[in-house]
Amino acid sequence: MADSEHSSSDENSVDTQVVISKESELEFSEDEEALIIRMYNLVGERWSLIAGRIPGRTAEEIEKYWNSRYSTSE
Structure with missing residues (x-):
């Protein structure tokens, strides 16, 4: 049981890391x-x-990045 609880915790931290990396990849410098x-x-x-x-x-x-920033959804 301890293993299943531990892996569930690991999965949550991996999911959090994926979300953070997805957000950071859309950060581009002005240049x-x-x-x-x-x-x-x-x-x-x-x-x-x-x-x-x-x-x-x-x-x-x-x-x-382009589609999130400049895509025209109208």
Whole structure:
């Protein structure tokens, strides 16, 4: 029983870490944001090309950031 209680606690802490990392990945510096905007204007939604210009960022992170920040839902 102690093992099952312990693993449940571990699962909760992992879930919390996932939520925190998801929130932090959408935090971009002003320089990164400016570069994303410039690159988007040049190449459009070619996220992998944009990510190649920003060290440490993935195409998925940039696409999520763009869609959360600039997507038009109207």
